Amino acid sequence: KSNEALNVMISGAPASGKGTQCQLITAKYGLVHIAAGDLLRAEIATASPIGNRAKQYMEKGLLVPDEIVVEMVKERLLKPDSQQHGWLLDGYPRSLSQATALNSFSFRPHIFLLLDVSEHVLVDRVVGRRLDPLTGNIYHLKYSPPETQEIAARLTQRFDDSEEKVKLRLKTHHQNVDSVLSIYKDITVKINGNLSKDQVFAQIDTALTTLIHQRNPASGSL
Numbered sequence: 398k399s400n401e402a403l404n405v406m407i408s409g410a411p412a413s414g415k416g417t418q419c420q421l422i423t424a425k426y427g428l429v430h431i432a433a434g435d436l437l438r439a440e441i442a443t444a445s446p447i448g449n450r451a452k453q454y455m456e457k458g459l460l461v462p463d464e465i466v467v468e469m470v471k472e473r474l475l476k477p478d479s480q481q482h483g484w485l486l487d488g489y490p491r492s493l494s495q496a497t498a499l500n501s502f503s504f505r506p507h508i509f510l511l512l513d514v515s516e517h518v519l520v521d522r523v524v525g526r527r528l529d530p531l532t533g534n535i536y537h538l539k540y541s542p543p544e545t546q547e548i549a550a551r552l553t554q555r556f557d558d559s560e561e562k563v564k565l566r567l568k569t570h571h572q573n574v575d576s577v578l579s580i581y582k583d584i585t586v587k588i589n590g591n592l593s594k595d596q597v598f599a600q601i602d603t604a605l606t607t608l609i610h611q612r613n614p615a616s617g618s619l
């Protein structure tokens with residue numbers, strides 16, 4: 398029996414649906430969503446020297462250096478809410494050195510969710526993605542269109558969401574993914590991410606419910 402908060406990692410190629418699924422996971426399980434990409438974009442928005450430096454890498458689809466990312470994620474994980482409610486780590490670790498750093502701070506996931514999506518689907522998802530700056534909601538012009546004209550009018554596009562940029566991001570992903578997967582293979586649950594948003598969530602929901610039940614058979618809940 399374990400009363401320790403649930404710690405989840407979610408991984409997958411660019412635009413595989415990590416952010417979309419994280420919104421559904423946090424709504425149901427109350428975990429604290431920590432997305433490396435979001436932390437970096439927040440830093441860019443402040444126009445800090447670190448943000449400006451990070452942007453140079455992100456624009457090329459390259460990994461931002463560890464000395465920036467590792468510290469940022471560590472700080473967020475150490476905040477009391479992550480410790481109390483459990484965390485949902487999205488887009489980190491992306492390399493062996495990032496995984497090693499996390500391990501050395503004793504942050505260990507209970508489950509590693511891997512979103513598996515075909516390459517041609519990824520490009521289509523990136524190009525149509527739009528974000529609502531007001532709510533943080535993720536839309537897609539074809540698959541998840543905005544509910545109202547008012548929302549449609551304020552949607553923005555990410556600076557690295559062109560077809561050309563996503564190819565660079567995919568290349569970086571392929572160069573690094575195997576080393577990360579090998580570390581977490583014992584706790585990996587592979588999710589078919591080609592299906593609809595709800596069908597993908599149903600698989601994740603089953604995996605998390607099963608895990609919670611295994612860790613705490615008496616309660617059957619968080």
Ligand code: AP5
Nearest residue numbers: 411412413414415416417433434461488522526537593594
């Ligand atoms: P990051 O922000 O993490 O981007 P990414 O990994 O490329 O992933 P995305 O945010 O693009 O996609 P997602 O999987 O969240 O998909 P979404 O749910 O939005 O990283 C950006 C950059 O930051 C990196 O390139 C790197 O430079 C840097 N960085 C980040 N982490 C780092 C780290 N640890 N170390 C170093 N550098 C780092 O979905 C995509 C679209 O598809 C949306 O429009 C959505 O509506 C739609 N969609 C989602 N699910 C479905 C579905 N099931 N069916 C149909 N459409 C769907």
